[in-house]
Amino acid sequence: MNTNRLIVVSNRGPYHLHLTKQGLKREKTVGGLVTSILPMLETARGVWIAWGEPEGRFPGSPKQPSFDLRYLKLTPDQIQGYYYGLANTALWPLCHYFLGRVHYDNAQWQVYEQVNRQFAQATLGEAKPGDIIWIHDYHLTLVPRFLRAQQPSARIAFFWHIPFPSPELFCTLPWRRPLLESLLTCDLLGFHIPEYAENFIETAAEVLDAQCKGTTVEHHGLATQVLARPIGIDYDQVNRQARSLATEKRVRRLRKTLNGQRIIFGVERMDYTKGIFERLQAMEHLLERNPELRGTITLIQLVTPSRANVEAYRQKKREIDEIVGRINGRFSDGIWMPIRYQYRSFSLAELAAYYRAADIALVTPLRDGLNLVAKEYVASRVQTDGVLILSEFAGVAHQLPEALMVNPYNVEDMAAALKHALEMPKEEQHRRMQVMQARIKAEDISWWMKEFLDRMNGVAVQ
Ligand code: ADQ
Numbered sequence: 001m002n003t004n005r006l007i008v009v010s011n012r013g014p015y016h017l018h019l020t021k022q023g024l025k026r027e028k029t030v031g032g033l034v035t036s037i038l039p040m041l042e043t044a045r046g047v048w049i050a051w052g053e054p055e056g057r058f059p060g061s062p063k064q065p066s067f068d069l070r071y072l073k074l075t076p077d078q079i080q081g082y083y084y085g086l087a088n089t090a091l092w093p094l095c096h097y098f099l100g101r102v103h104y105d106n107a108q109w110q111v112y113e114q115v116n117r118q119f120a121q122a123t124l125g126e127a128k129p130g131d132i133i134w135i136h137d138y139h140l141t142l143v144p145r146f147l148r149a150q151q152p153s154a155r156i157a158f159f160w161h162i163p164f165p166s167p168e169l170f171c172t173l174p175w176r177r178p179l180l181e182s183l184l185t186c187d188l189l190g191f192h193i194p195e196y197a198e199n200f201i202e203t204a205a206e207v208l209d210a211q212c213k214g215t216t217v218e219h220h221g222l223a224t225q226v227l228a229r230p231i232g233i234d235y236d237q238v239n240r241q242a243r244s245l246a247t248e249k250r251v252r253r254l255r256k257t258l259n260g261q262r263i264i265f266g267v268e269r270m271d272y273t274k275g276i277f278e279r280l281q282a283m284e285h286l287l288e289r290n291p292e293l294r295g296t297i298t299l300i301q302l303v304t305p306s307r308a309n310v311e312a313y314r315q316k317k318r319e320i321d322e323i324v325g326r327i328n329g330r331f332s333d334g335i336w337m338p339i340r341y342q343y344r345s346f347s348l349a350e351l352a353a354y355y356r357a358a359d360i361a362l363v364t365p366l367r368d369g370l371n372l373v374a375k376e377y378v379a380s381r382v383q384t385d386g387v388l389i390l391s392e393f394a395g396v397a398h399q400l401p402e403a404l405m406v407n408p409y410n411v412e413d414m415a416a417a418l419k420h421a422l423e424m425p426k427e428e429q430h431r432r433m434q435v436m437q438a439r440i441k442a443e444d445i446s447w448w449m450k451e452f453l454d455r456m457n458g459v460a461v462q
Pocket of ligand 1: 035231267268269369370373
């Protein structure tokens with residue numbers, strides 16, 4: 001597909017590396033970006049640059065030695081200012097419409113700038129003429145400008161994985177100008193859905209007076225093409241995993257443990273944007289209003305630890321622990337328990353079994369750039385049944401209108417959707433699921449990579 005080398009630049013790499021006596025051990029990191037891009041890079045030539053330890057250059061995969069990892073070391077102060085600070089207490093809540101949680105701090109911005117410069121330097125050290133440099137996400141918004149200043153002919157793409165908020169919101173950012181200016185030094189700038197691309201274009205016009213011609217934005221003599229394409233998953237791989245004998249065995253064991261109860265399933269990183277607390281409230285509301293459902297349904301909620309150094313995340317975890325305890329305490333009858341909650345990381349094999357076993361998936365973030373869990377659930381439905389309940393504020397809602405749409409801020413609405421899902425006839429489940437499967441399969445990760453890389457291959461090398 002692509003003859004040039006690909007230099008991927010992102011905050012975290014695809015693996016946690018451990019140097020052991022037996023050699024290098026790789027442990028896959030959890031998150032949307034890695035799930036999507038790693039399978040593709042495993043078959044490409046290039047380098048993945050990220051923050052990680054140990055510092056240095058390592059073979060990216062035992063299977064594919066032409067792809068390397070280059071890990072940069074950051075000091076504890078840099079990690080605090082750049083990652084936990086500016087990225088996760090300013091940009092993350094801002095872009096997810098949580099203005100009340102935003103904290104702007106100029107000292108953190110300085111550290112963010114310094115770290116972005118460090119990433120740019122490392123990238124310049126790796127990139128050869130003709131290589132495509134593909135930077136990912138809100139942690140690294142200033143890298144394009146630093147690269148462009150030193151290598152005017154570099155081919156630079158950037159993908160923004162989270163929502164891009166409306167101009168009124170984005171304009172509260174004290175550093176809106178340098179951030180937008182940097183993004184407009186890219187050749188190609190990607191977002192998941194048209195709404196985010198439109199918000200970006202409007203903001204750039206308002207703040208920088210950038211000129212928009214169709215899907216191209218011009219500023220200071222440079223033209224940036226803006227493209228909205230939702231990231232895909234490796235559909236065939238997810239589907240294969242769900243069909244496997246090992247998954248089937250796990251599903252049987254799980255069903256036996258749950259004694260025939262209908263399974264409602266949720267999985268995400270611990271994050272206040274994911275709506276886990278509100279979903280639990282909906283479950284409580286459902287059981288309160290429909291006593292006949294007690295003993296017949298179980299919500300399995302898996303949560304992966306994430307950003308635990310940020311107080312807002314620790315606070316959210318405490319709230320979730322508490323409400324799970326309250327609901328289970330209130331409705332359990334000694335044998336049946338309405339919520340099975342686990343706080344740890346899970347293997348793909350374990351996830352596949354839950355996706356395949358779940359009669360209903362609850363994907364109800366308060367705001368989400370896209371959401372891959374919804375896609376993984378759809379791809380895992382080997383019998384084409386099951387109901388996806390989806391937040392209208394997840395980017396993926398744009399791609400999956402056949403799901404049952406809910407407003408995650410409305411607990412009654414979510415409880416009603418659960419009831420609706422529990423009563424949905426099988427034919428209707430199949431009808432909806434088949435359409436969703438066809439779309440997620442067609443717009444998979446290879447499609448998404450091709451959409452971007454074909455355009456980047458068309459960017460002239462000077
Ligand atoms: P995330 O916020 O990390 O991604 P998401 O898109 O749902 O969210 O991806 C999470 C991934 O992690 C999924 O592949 C899921 O299977 C996996 N995962 C979640 N919990 C897990 C667990 N307990 N154990 C193992 N794996 C687990 C960001 C944006 C999203 C956007 C993606 C991709 O916030 O909106 O969809 O990037 O662009």
